[in-house]
Amino acid sequence: MIFEHEIPSGSRLYFGKSARIKREIETVAGETLEGLGYEEIVTPIFSYHQHESFGDRKLLVRLNDTMNHEVTLRADSTVDVVRIVTKRLGRSMESEKWFYIQPVVTFPTREQYQVGAEVIDGTFAEVANTTIQILKALSIEPILQLANIRIPHLLDERYGISLDLLRATNIEQILKADLPWIEPLVRLHSLEELSDLSAFPEDIAAELEKIAEAASQIEYENVLVSPLYYAKMRYYESLTFKIFEGNSLLAMGGTYVVDGTEAAGFALYTDECIANKMSREEK
Numbered sequence: 001m002i003f004e005h006e007i008p009s010g011s012r013l014y015f016g017k018s019a020r021i022k023r024e025i026e027t028v029a030g031e032t033l034e035g036l037g038y039e040e041i042v043t044p045i046f047s048y049h050q051h052e053s054f055g056d057r058k059l060l061v062r063l064n065d066t067m068n069h070e071v072t073l074r075a076d077s078t079v080d081v082v083r084i085v086t087k088r089l090g091r092s093m094e095s096e097k098w099f100y101i102q103p104v105v106t107f108p109t110r111e112q113y114q115v116g117a118e119v120i121d122g123t124f125a126e127v128a129n130t131t132i133q134i135l136k137a138l139s140i141e142p143i144l145q146l147a148n149i150r151i152p153h154l155l156d157e158r159y160g161i162s163l164d165l166l167r168a169t170n171i172e173q174i175l176k177a178d179l180p181w182i183e184p185l186v187r188l189h190s191l192e193e194l195s196d197l198s199a200f201p202e203d204i205a206a207e208l209e210k211i212a213e214a215a216s217q218i219e220y221e222n223v224l225v226s227p228l229y230y231a232k233m234r235y236y237e238s239l240t241f242k243i244f245e246g247n248s249l250l251a252m253g254g255t256y257v258v259d260g261t262e263a264a265g266f267a268l269y270t271d272e273c274i275a276n277k278m279s280r281e282e283k
Helices: 019-034 076-092 123-136 150-158 164-167 182-187 191-195 204-216 270-281
Strands: 062-064 071-072 097-106 110-120 143-148 223-225 237-246 247-259 261-269
Touching: 019 097, 019 110, 019 123, 019 143, 019 261, 019 270, 062 237, 076 097, 076 204, 076 247, 076 261, 097 223, 110 123, 123 204, 123 247, 123 261, 143 204, 150 164, 150 204, 191 204, 191 223, 204 223, 204 237, 261 270
Parallel strands: 143 223
Antiparallel strands: 062 071, 097 110, 110 261, 143 237, 237 247, 247 261
16 A cells, blocks of 8 residues: 555655755756856756666666657756757857756656756866866865776776676776786776876776876865776766765766767766765754
8 A cells, every 4th residue: 555645765855954955056056057157958858868878778767759659767867968959959059068957767766866067078177177166165075086987998808807897896806817917907096106107008008197187187185096997877988087975976977979979077966965965964
């Protein structure tokens, strides 16, 4: 029996303090992004192309339109924003910097509010600094983790370390690879360690150098490097970042290509930020 006051598991309810903090986060983020020259966009909750953002289509909530074409509820905003801006709005809008404040939904009933932004031809450092600026305005200063998705792909394509091992962070099996430089790579976590990359093969060193170059343009001190991190979102191909505190992922972003369009973007996870601020207020 389902009572009238019950809500589905994974869905969101905000009231009192949580509703106030949610409004504060969205207001601060919106004002910050508008001040940086971003235009706001709200995309449709229904989409034809969400499957292109996910390796696992089971995460998508599926429906059908009037012509019986499959549509899904919005489970990710990035690809839809880039396609709408470049293909539907096109030349009618000059802005290349867009932000959105809206939820995404994944199967079966998981609802997640986000503040996100996409910059056509944007840079990694630009979106990382913007995310940090918003979090600082909210008095949240967590850890910034820098990674480069190209490194896991090189390990898989050229050095026999599968993406499955990297996705599972199976360090024990990764260290068994017959590579003299694999242990230093596994143990590499600080920006200082990127100053000397002579121990690594040329292709790996070149991708580590991209992390070092990006870090030099980011105005933040609490930074760690995670060269083996492998993101599950299919459109990330190079530099990525995660911002977290404890076990809570507060934001992530990076550079990517959608239909030949190069862009950079991020998502700030509103619900995790609410929990973070509520915890701080209770102390």
